[in-house]
Amino acid sequence: MKVPFSRVYEAATFYTAFSLKPRGKNIIKICMGTACHVRGASALEDKFERTLGIKPGETTTDKKFSLETVNCVGACALGPLVVINTEYHGQMTMNKVDKLINKIKEEGAQR
Ligand code: FES
DSSP: OOOOHHHHHHHHHHOTTOOSSOOOSEEEEEEOSHHHHHTTHHHHHHHHHHHHTOOTTOBOTTSSEEEEEESOOSOGGGOSOEEETTEEEOSOOHHHHHHHHHHHHHHHHHO
16 A cells, blocks of 8 residues: 555554554443533442442453443433443443443354
């Protein structure tokens, strides 16, 4: 393509849609924007970290889940908000975290 490596690297590291590390099959994005933050996003982040055993930016060893934090995704009224793959999960609670993770694991086991 005759594009300098630096230009490719620049694009790959600028856009969050790209990653230099392999990501998990399921991408979990916790919104840490202001509206979600004041409604408990930090506690949810801790819960996801403990449940999955990874920190934001990491992927589980079985490559099933990657955890990320994002700033406002534009659905503040639904906060605290978590986006799993392309699905928005509003008014997220600690109890919903375990249910969602288990549901995804069960769905993955059935495929
Ligand atoms: S702050 Fe979370 S969607 Fe806006």
